[in-house]
Amino acid sequence: MKILIARLNHETNTFSPVPTPLGAFAPAYGDAAYRAAKGTRTAAAAFIDLAEAAGADIVVPVIAGANPSGRVAAEAYTHLCDTIIAAAHGCDAVMLDLHGAMVAENSDDGEGDLLRRLRAVLPHAPVAVALDLHGNITQALVDHADIAVSFKTYPHVDMYETGAHAGRLLLDMIAGRVRPVMAWRRPPLITHTLRSRTDEGAMQRAVALAREAERDGMLAVSVLAGFGLADIAAPCLSVIVVGDGDPAKADEVASRIAAQAWAERDGFAYQAEPLSSSIARAAQLADSADRADARPVLLLDHGDNCMSGGTCDNMAVLHEALAQGLTGIAVGPVCDAEAVAALVDAGVGATITLPVGDKVALPQLEVYPQSRPLTGTVAAITDGEYTITGPTYTGQRIRMGRTALLDIGAAQIVVTETPQEHWDLGIFTHIGIDPHRARFLLLKSRMYCRPVFVPIARAVVECDGEGVTSSRYERFPFRRVSRPVYPLDGNVAWAG
Known part of the structure; x- marks a missing residue:
């Protein structure tokens, strides 16, 4: 038996100005691809382990995987898909580690179009797909895959387990032990990412129903929150059910879980408070806390989150915090390669005044920020590298490019050459900041920071700045979305 295994991963924010060329994917091919995947906590690694066993x-x-950003360049998308299709000839089965929310310059349905091409080459080979919880599912994906399974956690800590689940079903299908049939439902519901966490609320209850249905005999049940910052026909919540030879039963389960999600649709909508109110509340939390509790207050700038396509250079939250007199702030990272170069040239110990951040325009949102100067001391310069200690991507080496620490008195600002998520305390400790000693930690993050930073914090304040990952959907000029859809429209009916 010959099995094709590949990973092609991208969550596309079509409103993001951050480009997505081929280089953003850091693709590895052939033997190098095998080595890049083997031993990691990805679905592709689980596929490899199962196939070898x-x-x-x-x-x-x-x-190949790229951080969330704007539409994938047409040349990059075509090349990566061509690479997979060329390798498919002569294969007996396929296991794909995909995201589900890829949009390219030449495809609004990156995964569906790839699977359509793959099925044309291998019309009878079984195909299993592992997906991110934020995938935007289409009819093409359901039509051309035999098995589709998504993550059940957000923050995502079950990538490997999802691959193992999908891969086991594929091998059972080949052996004749199961007869997978798929059913799906997609209500007209665009969720907010901050309401797709799986440890609370409507999403937790939907995933609980999925797990219950699996215990009751379904082969796999996935609730995908979708990724709303994609101007495509339906960036909506989906339910995918893989049943065993009984399409009617699979369809009933998909319909029932989707109906509950629709009934709880208000629970998938996030109501952001004004930024000034968030900062004032954070200051009050810091001032009113037990003086014996020296832990920091987290300021989560989810409006400029690189793992949803943010530029990581929007300074609205920091400037509001400074305007309200907050001190003891550790900030980072702010992505500004131009500022890094100036700080490196100045050298450690130098006092310097320079504009930091607010240099990337958001033309689709008609936001053209003006970079404001900051004066401070260059406190440290590093190569921007550290190793993640867990729980997500444990052991992975992070390379942020040259990194400098600018101390402006009220705040210490980590400035990097590339956008970065807060996978680990190392984003601060590697440059000499002890995050435990900060009064406030300003992180450009929604969720992935939480397993690491929430345990060291006294409180969490979500701050909706002016970036391209804002939760205020009214800021985004949706033109391709099929209407009506909740919550963009008032009266939306769905019969299931």
Whole structure:
């Protein structure tokens, strides 16, 4: 048996100005692709482990993943898909580690179009797909995959387990132990990412129903929150059910879970408070806390989150905090390669005045920020590298590019050459900041910081700045979305 295994991963924010060329994916091919995936906590690694245990021959044409950003360049998308399709000839089965929310310059349905091409080459080969919880599912994906399973956690800590689930079903299908049939529902519901966390609220209850249905005999049940910052036909919540030979039962389960999600649709909508109110509340939390509790207050700038396509250079939250007199702030990272170069040239110990951040325009949102100067001391310069200690991407080496620490008195600002998520305390400790000693930690993050930073914090304040990942959907000029859809429209009916 010859099994094709590949990873092609991108969550596309079509409103983001951050480009997505081929280089953003850091693609690895052939033997290098196998080595890049083997031993990681990804679905692709689980596929490899299962295929090797089954004694299969493995073809790994490409392992490629890019941080969320704008539409994937047409040349990059075509090249990566061509690489997978070229390797498919002669394969007996396919296991794909995809995201589900990829949009390219030449495709509004990146995964669906890839699977359509793959099915044309391998009309009868079983195909299993592992997906992100934020995938935007289409009919093409459902039509051309035999098995589709998504993450059940957000923050995502079950990537490997999802691959293992999908891969086991594929091998059982090949062995004749199961007969997968898929059903799906997609209510007209665009969720907010901050309401897709799986440890509370409507999303937690929907995932609980999915797990219950699996215990009751369904092979796999996935609730995908979708990714709303994509101007495509339906960036909506979906339910996918993989049943065993009984399409009617699978359809009933998909319909029932989707109906509950629709009934609780208000629970998937996030109501952001004004930024000035968030900062004032954070200051009050810091001032009113038990003086014996020296832990920091987290300021989460989810309006400029790089893992949703943010530029990581919007300074609205910091400037509001400074205007309200907050001190003891550790900030980072702010992505500003131009400022890094100036800080490096000045050298450690130098006092310097320079504009930091607010240099990337958001033309689709008609936001053209003006970078304001900051005066401070260059406190440290590093190569911007550290190793994640967990729980997400444990052991992975992070490379932020050259990194400088600017101390302006009220705040210490980590400035990097590339956008970065807060996977680990190392984003601060590697440059000499002890995050435990900060009064406030200003992070450009929604969720991935939480497993690491929430345990060291006294409180969390979500701050909706002016970036391209804002939760205020009214700021975004949706033109391709099929209307009516909740919450963009008032009266939306859905019969299931």
